[in-house]
Amino acid sequence: MKTLSVDLFGRAYPIHIGSGLLSNSSLITPHITGKQVMIVTNDTVAPLYLATLRNTLNESGLTVKQVILPDGESYKNFESYRIILDALVEARFERRSTLIALGGGVIGDLTGFAAATFLRGINFIQIPTTLLAQVDSSVGGKTGINHPLGKNLIGAFHQPRAVLADTDTLSTLPDREYRAGLSEVIKYGFIRDIEFITWLEEHSTLLNERDQATLTEAIYRSCHNKAVIVAEDEYETTGLRALLNFGHTFGHAIETGMGYGAWLHGEAVAVGMLIASELSQRLGLIPKDDLQRIINLSRALHLPYQAPDLGVTRYLDIMAGDKKVEAGKIRYVLLEKLGKAMLSQDVNESLIKEVLSPNSGQFIGSATEQPI
Structure with missing residues (x-):
């Protein structure tokens, strides 16, 4: 097992990464306040790991309730949020109660948002079961739900008390979900850790084979960067x-x-990084060789490389409602160089349109294009 800490000005919480963590009460119970625990999970994860976690908590003398939601990004909405709150109220949970998110990013974001708002904030623990959630959404305290007009527009910052990334859960992860998680892994190399890019290039075969030791190291280095x-x-x-x-x-x-769920978050981000990298190259920030290196690593990990042609106008309309808009302008995250990202609001719209055009941008495909 590997452990690192997220240090927040006098507050800190651990991230434990390794095998068999769901059965290790010594890693979980120290971060539980009170005696009431509510596990929030989904109908895919529950048959696999809910009983193990419940047994671990019951053996510690805790009162354990559960909420099982449908699986999928389309359920990261007000209705699922309300279901969690109703369960907490009906079970008469108190301020010292603890919520536990057992699942991927959707479950983690929903549970964290419920924890942030129930009784003005209660304790919660993240137990992510997807690679994407283990390296990204479970760390950092961003919680929330989607709005029909935009992703993650309603939410709150609410840090977990602990994060347990049990690598055993990745063995049951469908290949598509696993590869979606790899997109967030390589992101850390692109934006701030060029040595990690080299390591990923050298270990791409082992990552494709889900080698446990390689995965543990990749998760650790990703979490450290975040x-x-x-x-x-x-x-x-x-x-x-x-x-x-x-x-x-x-x-x-x-x-x-x-439409939420048609593309997995990591799949969309994988292509989004290629588009942002092409934009960086066209702006003269990175050379073509670095763009090709980014493409090669994405391809080596079998990530999707072509986005659907929504139409340039539709892309711009959706992006105009993004959380990163400031003073009416989109803040683009670009690569100043490989291994170093930057923010820019001064990107010519005509260049954006070129990159998003199927006749110009090399990563925009047909309207029916699906992730590979």
């Missing part, structure tokens, strides 16, 4: 944390435009 950024800019006020959104402005447009 923890450093979160510690310096917890509430995204300086612009540093916004760099974690590399590829997300274009990716969120794909998710929203295609």
Whole structure:
């Protein structure tokens, strides 16, 4: 097992990464306040891991309730949020109660948002079961739900008490979900850790084979990169944390435009990073060789490389409603160089239109294009 800490000005919480963590009460119970625990999960994860977690908690003398939601991005909405709140109220949970998110990013975001708002804030623990959630959404305290007009537009910052990334859960992850998680792994190399890019290139075969030791190291290095950024800019006020959104402005447009669930978040981000990288290259920030290196790593990990042609106008309309819009302008996350990201609001719209045009942008495909 590997452990690292997210340090937040006098507050800190651990991230444990390794095998068999769901059965290790010594890693979970120290972070539970009170005796009431509510596990929130979905109907895909519940048959696999809910009983193990419940047994671990019951053996510690805790009162355990559960909420099982439908699986999928389309359920990251007001109705699912209300179901969690109704369960907490009906079970008479108190301020010292604890919520536990057992699932992927949708479950983590929903549970965290419920924890942030129930009784004005209660304790919660993240137990992510997808690679994407283990390296990204479970760390940093961003919680929320989607609005029909945009992704993650309603939410709150609410840090977990602990994060347990049990790598055993990745063995049951469908290949498509697993590869979607790899997109967020390579993102950290592109935006701030060029040595990690080299490591990923050298270990791409082992990552494709889901080698346990390689996965543990990849998750650890990803979480370390995110923890450093979160510690310096917890509430995204300086612009540093916004760099974690590399590829997300274009990716969120794909998710929203295609309908939540048609594209997985990581799939959309994978293509979004390629579009942002092409834009960086056209602006003269990175050379063609670096763009090709980004493409090669994405292809080596079998990530999708072509976005649907929503139409340039539709892309721009959705992106105009993105959370990263400031003073009416979209803040684009670009690559200043490979391994270093930057924010820019001064990108010529005509260039954006060129990149988003199927006749010009090399990563925009047909309207029926689906992730590979």
